[in-house]
Amino acid sequence: MSQFISKKNFEQLKKLAYKTIKVKKGMFLFQEGQIGENFFVVLSGKFQISKFSGDGKELCLRLCGPNAVIGELMIFSDNGRYLFNGRALEDSEVLAIKNEDIEKELLANSEFAVEFLKMMTDHFRKQHTKFRDLVLYGKKGALYSTLIRMANSYGVQTKDGILLDVPVTHQDLANFSSTSRESVNRELNTLKSKGIISFKGRKIIIHSLDYLKKQINCEGCPSSYCNIE
Amino acid sequence: MSQFISKKNFEQLKKLAYKTIKVKKGMFLFQEGQIGENFFVVLSGKFQISKFSGDGKELCLRLCGPNAVIGELMIFSDNGRYLFNGRALEDSEVLAIKNEDIEKELLANSEFAVEFLKMMTDHFRKQHTKFRDLVLYGKKGALYSTLIRMANSYGVQTKDGILLDVPVTHQDLANFSSTSRESVNRELNTLKSKGIISFKGRKIIIHSLDYLKKQINCEGCPSSYCNIE
DNA sequence: TTGTTTTTGTGACGTATATCACACGATTTT
DNA sequence: AAAATCGTGTGATATACGTCACAAAAACAA
Numbered sequence: 464m465s466q467f468i469s470k471k472n473f474e475q476l477k478k479l480a481y482k483t484i485k486v487k488k489g490m491f492l493f494q495e496g497q498i499g500e501n502f503f504v505v506l507s508g509k510f511q512i513s514k515f516s517g518d519g520k521e522l523c524l525r526l527c528g529p530n531a532v533i534g535e536l537m538i539f540s541d542n543g544r545y546l547f548n549g550r551a552l553e554d555s556e557v558l559a560i561k562n563e564d565i566e567k568e569l570l571a572n573s574e575f576a577v578e579f580l581k582m583m584t585d586h587f588r589k590q591h592t593k594f595r596d597l598v599l600y601g602k603k604g605a606l607y608s609t610l611i612r613m614a615n616s617y618g619v620q621t622k623d624g625i626l627l628d629v630p631v632t633h634q635d636l637a638n639f640s641s642t643s644r645e646s647v648n649r650e651l652n653t654l655k656s657k658g659i660i661s662f663k664g665r666k667i668i669i670h671s672l673d674y675l676k677k678q679i680n681c682e683g684c685p686s687s688y689c690n691i692e
Numbered sequence: 693m694s695q696f697i698s699k700k701n702f703e704q705l706k707k708l709a710y711k712t713i714k715v716k717k718g719m720f721l722f723q724e725g726q727i728g729e730n731f732f733v734v735l736s737g738k739f740q741i742s743k744f745s746g747d748g749k750e751l752c753l754r755l756c757g758p759n760a761v762i763g764e765l766m767i768f769s770d771n772g773r774y775l776f777n778g779r780a781l782e783d784s785e786v787l788a789i790k791n792e793d794i795e796k797e798l799l800a801n802s803e804f805a806v807e808f809l810k811m812m813t814d815h816f817r818k819q820h821t822k823f824r825d826l827v828l829y830g831k832k833g834a835l836y837s838t839l840i841r842m843a844n845s846y847g848v849q850t851k852d853g854i855l856l857d858v859p860v861t862h863q864d865l866a867n868f869s870s871t872s873r874e875s876v877n878r879e880l881n882t883l884k885s886k887g888i889i890s891f892k893g894r895k896i897i898i899h900s901l902d903y904l905k906k907q908i909n910c911e912g913c914p915s916s917y918c919n920i921e
Numbered sequence: 922t923t924g925t926t927t928t929t930g931t932g933a934c935g936t937a938t939a940t941c942a943c944a945c946g947a948t949t950t951t
Numbered sequence: 952a953a954a955a956t957c958g959t960g961t962g963a964t965a966t967a968c969g970t971c972a973c974a975a976a977a978a979c980a981a
Contacts, residue, residue, distance in 0.1 A: 516828040539810040594823040
């Protein structure tokens with residue numbers, strides 16, 4: 464998120480914080496439906512942003528490390544309920560900022576306003592692309608989208624391909640793709656047999672990101688949008 | 693859309709328009725992927741907002757009549773490409789407003805800014821709920837969601853139930869629900885056999901909106917979000 | 922009116938994918 | 952080292968849903 468905002472204004476944003484919160488691994492910083500008028504800047508640790516579906520499954524949407532802005536960007540909104548869950552995957556620490564303090568700053572500081580609003584629209588656009596992949600390209604598209612995003616966020620270029628240097632299980636990938644563990648397993652193995660990916664221990668190496676992108680018409684999209692953060 | 697903004701500021705918004713555009717029935721006012729830095733206020737007629745999926749099918753998201761704001765609310769964004777298609781369902785007329793003129797006004801007029809940003813966040817939230825229904829509750833959920841939204845937008849309370857007083861075919865409902873005409877037909881007929889809905893000519897009467905809402909956990913959501921506009 | 926087009930209804934069938942069951946290896950705990 | 956837990960792999964089966972084919976009904980046009 465912070466790539467969308469200049470260092471100066473990001474510091475300005477952090478100055479608006481009124482407290483820091485420590486969140487233990489596994490705990491929720493916020494949950495969907497809760498009333499809450501804060502949002503948060505991650506200082507350390509890692510958060511998973513998700514929604515629960517009717518039958519109790521968890522759809523994961525983002526994986527957020529330091530400098531990510533989480534919570535909601537629902538400024539000037541009356542009905543301030545969180546749309547998502549934010550759970551710490553590790554012991555973490557965040558800055559909490561009140562919506563109303565952002566609102567005041569927006570009206571007072573137009574340079575900040577421009578960058579903040581830009582961040583907001585870019586965030587929305589990012590979220591939009593994720594839902595698009597889920598809705599318009601089905602389960603397989605959602606998995607491919609997840610792999611591409613993880614490559615953009617955690618990919619390490621090696622001579623062999625792009626190593627997804629993050630510990631994820633097939634179940635995790637399933638949660639990001641609204642599908643089942645078994646289906647992920649099968650699809651990964653067919654991708655492997657096609658030579659698109661391979662495994663190094665438990666981690667995935669992507670040999671042809673292009674193949675994955677082509678399947679979901681993800682041609683032009685810059686990696687600043689197309690990531691998992 | 694306009695319910696989120698006061699009459700005064702809505703008039704202010706319209707004053708920023710630099711031209712009016714007539715759009716013939718069936719024509720696109722804008723298409724996804726196109727570069728475009730305008731957005732539009734519908735003066736007359738009706739527009740359908742949609743996206744095309746990989747295999748050429750059309751996912752419909754909104755149905756917009758007079759006073760709706762369409763195009764994008766992507767202010768301060770560099771890469772101004774439309775995310776959606778906007779097609780006229782009838783001969784229509786719109787006001788065109790340049791993003792940059794909104795941006796200037798936002799920075800100059802803080803009363804306008806507050807209301808406009810509120811409209812923006814509410815719009816995001818609305819869009820979010822639509823995608824949520826599509827992703828988290830499957831085909832059936834998407835159909836139920838579409839029926840509920842149409843009830844909130846076009847429903848007429850009669851002694852018999854809520855009449856959806858808008859001409860829609862099963863194919864239209866399928867397009868709004870990312871499913872097939874045949875599936876819509878079957879699902880509508882099972883809803884009918886359960887007494888949830890019935891037909892009056894080609895139109896649908898909903899006898900138990902609650903049943904539909906319960907299926908997709910749509911309890912608290914105010915009809916200002918949960919509509920098709 | 923008659924013919925044409927659009928919309929709806931329904932059976933048959935195929936595919937995608939969820940689910941269940943269980944095995945196996947790897948890793949962690951005791 | 953043994954036991955327990957966790958992640959992965961894979962077949963069998965069930966289900967949801969799309970597609971195809973075609974018929975009937977309704978709406979519209981000539």
